[in-house]
Amino acid sequence: MSEVPTDRVIIDRMANSTPQAIALGFEAISMAEGRATMRAPWRADLVEVVGSTALASGVITTLMDHCSGMAVAAVEEDRFPTATLDLRIDFLRAAAPGADVMVEAHCYKSTDTLAFVRATAWDASPEDPIATVQAAFVLNGPQSPRPTS
């Protein structure tokens, strides 16, 4: 994947002007050709339970939903996901203590109205995933106005 984003404006909007993404400290790494990569930096106030030092699964769920939406937006400039239809998540293991979590999402198919995405979350290596996702999104048409923020 290219490290040079195709559309810095979209990246900025999805990573930097979504209040929940800002609140969780999400960082957009790259976005190109139906693929998006994001990071959730580890933070003490985002762990699951007192005494644990792994990021909560809810943070990973939100990162995977968000990054999957970005992958859809990375397919075509004038197509935006208007809503997540469904999200199936397999939790393979807990995140490592104190580790940032990365997600790479791939929009592998889109039609006039729908987009299908697979995503993987990991900490140390994508070969040892924390969670995998299969998601479907409803799209707005090319004629619809882009969401403003």
Add this chain to the structure above:
Amino acid sequence: MIEKIARLQAYLDARPYARFLGARADSRDGNLVLVLPFSPHLIGNPALPALHGGVIGAMMELSALSQLSLDHPRHSPHQTIDVTIEYLRPGRAQTTYVSAHLKKVGRRIANIQVEAWQDSPAQPIAAMRGHFLLGAEG
């Protein structure tokens, strides 16, 4: 029910991420519910505005795990195996309620269904089905 609410609230108080969301315990129509008061940091789509889908999903997972922990306490924590989240309506900028139903609790695996709503439980904004691995017996 007051004692159940207090136990659920204690569960939430021990969870930094639940506190980040602002989740609290209450009851509605005789059922234990998680309540998520609206807060601007929960927004995922500023244009509508709508709650972030991840927040709604996280609340439903939290509801499932907390209900399982209250009804079936174990020595070690329960773990999420897989979940399917279905989004039915946009989560608007208002209070959200979440309630979990334990459909089957076996020796090792639990099947749980969860619904989230705002105005009325008859008009859910999202639903979740999931499998959970029960923690080890003490």
